[in-house]
Amino acid sequence: MATATFRIWRGEKGQGKFQDYTTEVSTGMVVLDAVHQIQAEHAGDLAVRWNCKAGKCGSCSAEINGMPKLMCMTRLNSLPLDQPVTVEPMKAFPHMRDLVTDVSWNYKVKQRIPKFQPRKPDAEDGTWRIAPEDVERVQEFRKCIECYLCQDVCHVLRDHQMHEQFIGPRFLVFAAALEMHPLDVGDRVEELRKQFGIGLCNITKCCTKVCPEGITITDNAIIPLKELVVDRYFDPLSKLFRVFSHTKA
Amino acid sequence: MAEYITHEHDVVIIGAGGAGLRAAVEASAAGARVAVITKSLLGKAHTVMAEGGVAAAMGNVDDRDSWRVHFADTMRGGQYLNNWRMAELHAKEAPDRVRELEAWGALFDRTSDGRILQRNFGGHRYPRLAHVGDRTGLEMIRTLQDHGIHLGLDVFMEYTIVKLLTHGDRIAGAFGYDRERGRFHLFRGKAVVLATGGIGRAYKITSNSWEYSGDGHALAYHAGASLVDMEFVQFHPTGMIWPPSVRGILVTEGVRGEGGVLRNRNNERFMFKDIPPLYVNQTADSEEEGWRYTQGDKNARRPPELLTRDHVARCIRTEVREGRGSPHGGVFLDIAWTKEKLPNAAEHIKKKLPSMYHQFKQLADIDITQEPMEVGPTTHYMMGGVRVNADSQMSEVPGLFAAGECAAGLHGANRLGGNSLSDLLVFGQRAGEYAAGFAKENSLGAIDTQELASAEKWALRAFEHNGSENPYGVQHKLQDTMQDLVGIVRQEQEMQQALERIRELRTASDAVGVDGNREYNSGWHTALDLYNLLTVSEIVTRAALERKESRGAHFRDDFPAKDDQAGKFNIVARKGPNGEVQLTREPIPPMREDLQRTIEEMK
Numbered sequence: 094m095a096t097a098t099f100r101i102w103r104g105e106k107g108q109g110k111f112q113d114y115t116t117e118v119s120t121g122m123v124v125l126d127a128v129h130q131i132q133a134e135h136a137g138d139l140a141v142r143w144n145c146k147a148g149k150c151g152s153c154s155a156e157i158n159g160m161p162k163l164m165c166m167t168r169l170n171s172l173p174l175d176q177p178v179t180v181e182p183m184k185a186f187p188h189m190r191d192l193v194t195d196v197s198w199n200y201k202v203k204q205r206i207p208k209f210q211p212r213k214p215d216a217e218d219g220t221w222r223i224a225p226e227d228v229e230r231v232q233e234f235r236k237c238i239e240c241y242l243c244q245d246v247c248h249v250l251r252d253h254q255m256h257e258q259f260i261g262p263r264f265l266v267f268a269a270a271l272e273m274h275p276l277d278v279g280d281r282v283e284e285l286r287k288q289f290g291i292g293l294c295n296i297t298k299c300c301t302k303v304c305p306e307g308i309t310i311t312d313n314a315i316i317p318l319k320e321l322v323v324d325r326y327f328d329p330l331s332k333l334f335r336v337f338s339h340t341k342a
Numbered sequence: 343m344a345e346y347i348t349h350e351h352d353v354v355i356i357g358a359g360g361a362g363l364r365a366a367v368e369a370s371a372a373g374a375r376v377a378v379i380t381k382s383l384l385g386k387a388h389t390v391m392a393e394g395g396v397a398a399a400m401g402n403v404d405d406r407d408s409w410r411v412h413f414a415d416t417m418r419g420g421q422y423l424n425n426w427r428m429a430e431l432h433a434k435e436a437p438d439r440v441r442e443l444e445a446w447g448a449l450f451d452r453t454s455d456g457r458i459l460q461r462n463f464g465g466h467r468y469p470r471l472a473h474v475g476d477r478t479g480l481e482m483i484r485t486l487q488d489h490g491i492h493l494g495l496d497v498f499m500e501y502t503i504v505k506l507l508t509h510g511d512r513i514a515g516a517f518g519y520d521r522e523r524g525r526f527h528l529f530r531g532k533a534v535v536l537a538t539g540g541i542g543r544a545y546k547i548t549s550n551s552w553e554y555s556g557d558g559h560a561l562a563y564h565a566g567a568s569l570v571d572m573e574f575v576q577f578h579p580t581g582m583i584w585p586p587s588v589r590g591i592l593v594t595e596g597v598r599g600e601g602g603v604l605r606n607r608n609n610e611r612f613m614f615k616d617i618p619p620l621y622v623n624q625t626a627d628s629e630e631e632g633w634r635y636t637q638g639d640k641n642a643r644r645p646p647e648l649l650t651r652d653h654v655a656r657c658i659r660t661e662v663r664e665g666r667g668s669p670h671g672g673v674f675l676d677i678a679w680t681k682e683k684l685p686n687a688a689e690h691i692k693k694k695l696p697s698m699y700h701q702f703k704q705l706a707d708i709d710i711t712q713e714p715m716e717v718g719p720t721t722h723y724m725m726g727g728v729r730v731n732a733d734s735q736m737s738e739v740p741g742l743f744a745a746g747e748c749a750a751g752l753h754g755a756n757r758l759g760g761n762s763l764s765d766l767l768v769f770g771q772r773a774g775e776y777a778a779g780f781a782k783e784n785s786l787g788a789i790d791t792q793e794l795a796s797a798e799k800w801a802l803r804a805f806e807h808n809g810s811e812n813p814y815g816v817q818h819k820l821q822d823t824m825q826d827l828v829g830i831v832r833q834e835q836e837m838q839q840a841l842e843r844i845r846e847l848r849t850a851s852d853a854v855g856v857d858g859n860r861e862y863n864s865g866w867h868t869a870l871d872l873y874n875l876l877t878v879s880e881i882v883t884r885a886a887l888e889r890k891e892s893r894g895a896h897f898r899d900d901f902p903a904k905d906d907q908a909g910k911f912n913i914v915a916r917k918g919p920n921g922e923v924q925l926t927r928e929p930i931p932p933m934r935e936d937l938q939r940t941i942e943e944m945k
């Protein structure tokens with residue numbers, strides 16, 4: 094049987110080194126399979142997160158040959174196996190151990206975003222009527238599996254470490270899902286501008302490129318939110334209009 | 343007791359899937375201080391993987407539906423071993439539980455008049471599953487999670503509970519470790535809710551993740567609670583089978599609900615060959631009628647592909663056994679054929695089943711809009727679990743509650759698709775409410791420090807052994823054993839052999855050694871999980887030996903028929919005085935008359 098070499102980052106709290114492991118590979122294998130095999134054969138204490146093994150839970154994020162990816166959805170036949178495959182933890186978050194990083198910052202950010210606020214129910218029985226098209230408009234954002242690969246690749250977080258000032262693409266998608274939710278009457282525009290740092294995004298689109306769910310983060314979520322902010326703060330006419338209208342964008 | 347980091351709450355919830363989160367929301371609304379503990383990160387529990395939908399008789403698509411029909415369907419699916427009171431509560435309350443999610447931000451697919459759309463699923467008489475494409479579970483868990491984080495819950499992510507603590511006969515708390523540092527923690531609680539999910543990791547081919555090591559089942563059992571219906575393990579008929587590394591990953595029943603059909607290598611719709619008597623009146627006579635059903639024709643009956651999972655799984659196994667299988671040992675599931683019927687079939691499939699489309703495209707190089715998939719049975723769901731009071735979800739240990747997959751009763755011998763997500767909501771809510779109530783009326787139970795010290799010593803023993811047995815190796819052997827000997831088709835001799843092997847593996851597990859330190863050490867975690875896996879595997883096997891008939895998910899080669907006498911009792915397992923498994927056959931209480939009538943009317 095064929096074998097391949099995996100160059101895996103081993104260590105704790107940012108200290109560590111790459112270690113090479115050679116293991117058998119077979120048809121259809123993904124990187125996570127290889128990591129599990131290595132765990133069972135050579136490195137019992139190798140730390141790695143995973144759950145669904147089907148691209149649904151967003152647990153197994155890592156950098157494979159330098160690219161932010163889900164290990165469970167990266168087929169070995171998409172990688173050159175004549176050279177070692179490097180597998181490293183994400184870089185935008187504090188390192189814990191081996192392939193595992195501390196992503197708790199993301200959970201704290203989410204808590205800061207004003208929650209869903211529905212309009213009054215449409216029907217007597219407390220339910221709403223929503224047109225299928227209105228649901229469809231936001232479904233794209235709701236596909237997010239919270240893998241945080243987009244956060245990992247965004248230079249504002251990764252290189253400039255501006256975690257205090259910027260919520261990152263994942264949470265701009267989240268804010269967009271709320272802002273465009275057909276029932277939501279909340280308003281997050283001021284926070285977007287002041288606390289969430291939407292202005293720090295300079296539309297490099299790196300986030301969109303790595304999203305395993307194919308969410309068009311920049312064009313469909315961030316740019317419309319930026320427009321909302323611009324309309325609110327820099328366009329007096331629309332500001333006036335808002336006073337008279339209860340519908341939101 | 344200073345050595346352990348101690349946390350005190352009114353209600354300690356173990357598990358952050360649908361059941362745990364729903365319970366947390368409820369308990370916190372009742373004013374309780376709540377801890378939620380989860381082995382993974384928040385939002386990654388199994389619930390996130392659920393695809394097809396959540397069953398609730400809202401009647402949005404077919405107004406003939408009602409809680410009565412849902413109740414009768416659930417009982418029929420469970421072959422009447424269900425706890426009928428749970429089935430009643432579930433059918434009645436599911437619609438409100440689903441609507442309430444919408445008030446918290448969930449967005450289900452819609453009907454043309456703007457209400458929640460419902461789809462067909464196996465064993466459900468009318469279109470009943472509220473859904474969001476094929477990622478319903480994601481929508482559900484995210485909604486509960488995003489609602490929950492604003493309620494002041496204390497969430498402990500990547501913590502694993504290894505022991506429940508009791509004081510006298512009642513619950514006092516839970517003991518566990520955090521993955522990151524490997525430190526031990528004591529959770530004191532006036533009430534404890536188990537919401538830990540299933541046991542699928544006991545099998546080799548499974549749709550379940552590493553988390554499903556039967557922790558809640560084993561924790562409750564060792565704390566003195568009873569387990570019931572443990573012989574009923576659901577094998578989902580359609581898991582992926584090729585390539586080998588994806589074997590077991592689920593292919594949602596939604597594929598069949600949308601018109602997908604099963605064929606053998608001779609291109610035959612083999613499901614038409616064998617239709618169980620309980621379902622003859624409800625099953626289509628022709629392929630044409632079956633197709634019309636999937637397209638919403640109210641006068642058509644369901645195609646045989648949408649019979650219950652136990653039956654479909656066994657039919658597939660028979661095809662393969664008798665040499666009519668697909669190249670890699672399964673059968674074909676074909677949705678691409680709908681292009682003969684629908685002008686825009688490919689688009690329709692991608693819209694209705696987007697994650698299936700991607701799953702096959704990315705993992706198997708198959709375009710499901712153009713070619714058939716190869717599928718075969720995969721271990722999927724545990725009907726058996728902690729025996730609870732139907733109304734309160736409290737186990738036989740006062741203050742210990744259970745909800746969701748780790749509790750039992752609702753599904754009987756076989757669960758209908760979609761009835762799990764609704765189970766989580768209905769009984770998660772109830773568990774949360776009653777646990778908060780219990781916490782109001784009781785104070786914290788005392789903790790036995792001796793017990794903690796011995797639990798710690800036990801948990802750390804693997805570090806003292808010098809790698810004599812590899813934890814992954816023992817786990818793999820156990821998975822092979824259960825797969826080969828206590829699988830879809832069972833018989834006495836093989837199961838006796840399984841018990842023998844489980845005994846050997848228990849000895850091996852006592853000698854398991856691990857390398858490295860306590861920080862995020864997967865080997866150590868696997869070693870600890872073995873204990874629970876072995877506990878539940880033994881109980882499943884013993885209960886399966888005890889049920890000498892075939893019913894629902896439990897099929898015995900040596901007793902292939904249903905036995906009316908055996909339909910009158912549940913098998914209950916308790917831990918005996920010497921640590922042995924004690925089984926009793928406990929009669930099912932007679933059903934309330936109005937419910938009996940309902941069942942008669944729906945036949």
Ligand SMILES: Cc1cc2nc3c(=O)[nH]c(=O)nc-3n(C[C@H](O)[C@H](O)[C@H](O)COP(=O)(O)OP(=O)(O)OC[C@H]3O[C@@H](n4cnc5c(N)ncnc54)[C@H](O)[C@@H]3O)c2cc1C
Pocket residue numbers: 356357358359360361362379380381382387388389390391392393394395396397478479501502503504518537538539540549550553557558592722723745746747748759760761762763764766
């Ligand atoms: C692929 C797939 C598709 C499915 N599709 C459907 C569907 O369409 N419709 C449907 O109704 N059902 C479906 N099911 C079944 C359904 O998803 C599950 O039964 C259900 O989600 C279980 O929910 P739960 O809340 O009981 O447990 P889970 O969601 O699994 O949560 C268990 C929680 O307990 C925690 N836990 C476990 N042990 C411990 C411990 N020792 N210490 C601390 N925490 C612990 C875990 O970390 C996790 O947070 C599907 C299942 C799978 C696998």
Ligand code: SF4
Pocket residue numbers: 246247248249261262293294295296297298299300301311315
């Ligand atoms: S587009 Fe904006 S959010 Fe996305 S990676 Fe670039 S800077 Fe970051």
Ligand code: SF4
Pocket residue numbers: 151236237238239240241242243244262263266303304305306307308310
């Ligand atoms: S938006 Fe995409 S990349 Fe970012 S967390 Fe969600 S799924 Fe992952």
Ligand code: FES
Pocket residue numbers: 142143144145146147148149150151152153154163164165166
């Ligand atoms: S394991 Fe769930 S996304 Fe990879």
